[in-house]
Amino acid sequence: MRTRLIIGSVAAGLASVAMAQVPSVAEQVKARQAGMKSVGAAFKGLRDEMSGTPDAAAVKRHAAVLAGHSSKVGGWFGASAASAPGVTTAALPAIWTRNADFRKAASAFDVEARKTLALANAGDMAGVGGQLRALGGTCKGCHDDFKAKDD
Amino acid sequence: MAGVRIALWDLPTRIVHWSLVVLIPFSWWSAENHDLERHRWSGYAILGLLVFRLIWGFVGSSTSRFASFLRGPRAVLAYARGSGDKRLGHNPMGGWSVVAMLALLVAQVGLGLFASDDDGLETGPLNHLVSYATAETLTELHELLFNVLAALIALHVATVLFYLFVRRDNLIAPMLGGSKQLDAEPAARPTMARPLRALAVAAVAFAIMAWISKGAPLAW
Numbered sequence: 001m002r003t004r005l006i007i008g009s010v011a012a013g014l015a016s017v018a019m020a021q022v023p024s025v026a027e028q029v030k031a032r033q034a035g036m037k038s039v040g041a042a043f044k045g046l047r048d049e050m051s052g053t054p055d056a057a058a059v060k061r062h063a064a065v066l067a068g069h070s071s072k073v074g075g076w077f078g079a080s081a082a083s084a085p086g087v088t089t090a091a092l093p094a095i096w097t098r099n100a101d102f103r104k105a106a107s108a109f110d111v112e113a114r115k116t117l118a119l120a121n122a123g124d125m126a127g128v129g130g131q132l133r134a135l136g137g138t139c140k141g142c143h144d145d146f147k148a149k150d151d
Numbered sequence: 152m153a154g155v156r157i158a159l160w161d162l163p164t165r166i167v168h169w170s171l172v173v174l175i176p177f178s179w180w181s182a183e184n185h186d187l188e189r190h191r192w193s194g195y196a197i198l199g200l201l202v203f204r205l206i207w208g209f210v211g212s213s214t215s216r217f218a219s220f221l222r223g224p225r226a227v228l229a230y231a232r233g234s235g236d237k238r239l240g241h242n243p244m245g246g247w248s249v250v251a252m253l254a255l256l257v258a259q260v261g262l263g264l265f266a267s268d269d270d271g272l273e274t275g276p277l278n279h280l281v282s283y284a285t286a287e288t289l290t291e292l293h294e295l296l297f298n299v300l301a302a303l304i305a306l307h308v309a310t311v312l313f314y315l316f317v318r319r320d321n322l323i324a325p326m327l328g329g330s331k332q333l334d335a336e337p338a339a340r341p342t343m344a345r346p347l348r349a350l351a352v353a354a355v356a357f358a359i360m361a362w363i364s365k366g367a368p369l370a371w
Contacts, residue, residue: 041282044271044278044283045215045283047271047274051279051366071263133272136271136272139269140272147269149185
């Protein structure tokens with residue numbers, strides 16, 4: 001009885017660990033969409049700051065959010081998150097069929113986000129301003145080929 | 152042929168009308184092709200035209216004034232039942248159609264001012280005044296509302312064609328040339344506003360449009 005309980009709870013524990021390690025496609029899609037939204041909001045935050053007199057602390061905060069997410073983008077679109085029936089996603093199949101290109105585009109974003117954070121941390125507001133086009137260009141560079149257009 | 156030729160639509164009203172005929176499809180086309188730079192310029196032009204037309208609706212020539220063509224429900228119903236209408240200019244139903252199209256255009260341009268593309272690279276000039284989430288919602292509405300606008304424009308064109316082929320009343324020629332041939336002298340001819348007034352209103356409209364396109368700054 002006792003052994004069974006232990007085996008049972010160990011099995012349940014393992015199962016929950018396994019489930020925690022591989023969330024469903026729907027969960028992964030939800031998580032990455034939330035991540036993308038905070039990336040979008042942080043980029044908008046940077047742009048808004050640059051449209052007036054920038055508040056260095058706010059610029060740093062937004063840049064940190066971006067750099068915090070930028071390294072995760074490749075992982076957001078792992079093999080286990082490819083597709084599932086009934087899950088709506090703007091992620092195009094090309095992400096997985098041309099995965100090397102996708103990863104290159106995603107890491108371009110990571111590189112620019114880190115550059116932006118370095119400039120923000122150094123208090124170089126003009127530098128951040130000049131960096132925005134390159135940074136936003138990496139969003140577009142990936143979206144153009146790997147994200148469905150909603151029209 | 153006996154009769155008189157009278158001035159019906161002033162030049163500014165016609166310029167606004169035919170500019171919109173060109174700019175609305177261009178706006179649609181440029182958005183579909185993700186040419187948001189040109190889309191923005193087209194939107195600014197429409198914004199300026201709208202501001203002009205709204206002011207002109209109060210100070211322009213008699214046939215362009217809202218007060219002259221916005222009639223109560225009784226007049227609209229009577230016209231719909233076929234009572235006819237002896238007045239020159241927009242008929243009681245057409246007047247409301249004009250206002251509905253103008254209102255939709257104002258809403259459409261207004262939404263576009265706050266919109267943003269997917270990458271946050273191309274934005275309307277007032278995007279910085281709203282949050283990311285709000286801008287997302289307004290952008291979706293901007294895309295949806297165009298369908299309503301297109302439907303209303305289709306109805307407008309269909310109606311004009313109905314008048315042309317069924318009623319044998321060519322509404323297009325006066326909107327092009329400005330004048331209309333009548334069988335007899337009307338009780339009152341429309342009064343046309345002076346060109347100088349149109350220039351003054353155009354200057355005001357341009358200034359307002361330019362200010363909004365710069366992000367509506369409160370200080371220079």
